[in-house]
Ligand SMILES: [Zn+2]
């Protein structure tokens with residue numbers, strides 16, 4: 001009898017919660033399922049599972065996948081020619097649900113997912129034991145691209161992260177000192193040449209711990225050029241925070257050769 005009453009109460013509570021959630025608009029940001037309780041990132045369990053932060057299987061410095069790694073460990077390239085940042089914050093590979101969300105935000109102008117992607121980046125940040133930075137700077141967009149898109153997705157992410165870690169944001173902390181071609185049409189070696197020396201800091205970063213934010217790291221060429229510019233402005237430490245890393249498949253010798261060109 002007591003068990004039956006408890007079951008009835010539980011069912012009634014669940015219905016009330018679902019009704020309230022419906023009334024208050026508490027729905028999964030991805031599939032619109034009604035959330036019956038407070039959920040991380042306002043996602044239902046199924047959608048949250050698709051955005052789970054991977055704990056291993058990639059290089060913690062450049063984010064390249066290595067399926068034989070059970071623990072986070074440096075790839076051979078980062079062992080011999082490390083990038084000019086001391087730590088990488090990354091949510092996961094540029095694939096699946098994460099890739100779809102980034103596309104929706106960037107190319108379909110779906111600003112509804114902007115907050116979600118910001119939360120995704122902050123979750124990745126919290127997963128690492130990093131120092132509180134002094135400054136966050138987004139990777140700048142080419143002027144033409146900015147005019148066409150109307151917003152810089154890296155700045156949106158940087159704004160979320162700056163609020164989360166309580167540090168300053170410099171929306172124009174980096175700028176392009178010369179125009180560059182669109183990276184997407186170029187091969188890796190061309191990308192490196194295209195952006196080498198193309199960025200400069202607009203302010204001093206002397207003695208500061210600076211985080212450079214971007215949505216996707218493809219080859220790392222742009223982030224390398226931006227990190228170099230921060231170092232030249234006096235940054236004591238440079239960190240990189242991205243949502244996703246596009247995965248490449250090529251011999252390690254090619255990475256070494258490419259990075260040596262910088
Ligand atoms: Zn969902």
Ligand SMILES: [Zn+2]
Pocket residue numbers: 059060061062063064074075076077078
């Ligand atoms: Zn690496």
